[in-house]
Amino acid sequence: MQDPKVILLVSGKRKSGKDFICEKLKTKLGENICSIIRISGPLKGLYASLHKLDLLELMSDSPYKEKHRLNMIKWSEGERDKDNGYFCRAACAEATVTPVWIVSDIRRKSDIEWFKETYRGITKTVRISADLDTRKNRGWKFTKDVDDAPSECDLDDFNAWDIMLDNNNTQQLETAIITVLEFLHIYTNNV
Numbered sequence: 331m332q333d334p335k336v337i338l339l340v341s342g343k344r345k346s347g348k349d350f351i352c353e354k355l356k357t358k359l360g361e362n363i364c365s366i367i368r369i370s371g372p373l374k375g376l377y378a379s380l381h382k383l384d385l386l387e388l389m390s391d392s393p394y395k396e397k398h399r400l401n402m403i404k405w406s407e408g409e410r411d412k413d414n415g416y417f418c419r420a421a422c423a424e425a426t427v428t429p430v431w432i433v434s435d436i437r438r439k440s441d442i443e444w445f446k447e448t449y450r451g452i453t454k455t456v457r458i459s460a461d462l463d464t465r466k467n468r469g470w471k472f473t474k475d476v477d478d479a480p481s482e483c484d485l486d487d488f489n490a491w492d493i494m495l496d497n498n499n500t501q502q503l504e505t506a507i508i509t510v511l512e513f514l515h516i517y518t519n520n521v
């Protein structure tokens with residue numbers, strides 16, 4: 331199977347606008363050129379099949395999901411400890427190969443390391459930032475065990491981003507999209 335030409339590894343704090351920007355980029359590039367991958371995508375499916383659970387119930391906002399949530403988190407942490415590429419590999423295996431992949435939920439240094447080792451020379455890191463007030467206006471509220479957890483904080487001190495984007499307003503959003511499109515143009519011939 332062919333690999334993509336460029337993989338953008340996108341990270342940002344909650345409500346910085348990761349999904350919003352990734353979807354805009356995908357729309358601009360078109361789905362034949364660009365796919366969005368979520369490392370967290372296969373997690374529930376793997377957990378459900380391993381533990382013979384109902385995936386649809388697990389995906390819903392139901393008491394069933396709440397009942398299994400903690401065990402699912404513990405299981406995923408355990409799998410990641412044993413093999414830090416476990417979920418990255420599963421997400422890539424089920425992704426459609428297009429010239430550009432955008433991984434929209436990069437959360438840990440180990441995620442970046444796995445992609446850089448597995449897809450040498452074609453991974454680029456992107457950090458999206460928004461001010462605290464902007465994030466609050468978008469609905470962010472400090473949540474214990476979420477905002478102070480490694481999944482939210484591990485990349486706070488990573489400082490080797492290839493692209494850094496601010497996303498506080500429409501003007502910055504437009505600049506961000508142009509910046510990434512120009513960057514992709516440098517790294518691919520066909521995009």
Ligand SMILES: Nc1ncnc2c1ncn2[C@@H]1O[C@H](COP(=O)(O)OP(=O)(O)OP(=O)(O)O)[C@@H](O)[C@H]1O
Nearest residue numbers: 343344345346347348349350351468497499500503
């Ligand atoms: N530049 C922007 N202009 C207007 N609205 C925006 C902008 N960026 C993000 N938003 C809005 O802010 C909210 C949060 O954005 P989004 O879901 O993309 O954040 P996120 O970083 O993916 O958050 P989470 O990590 O919690 O999933 C969404 O309602 C989105 O539509």
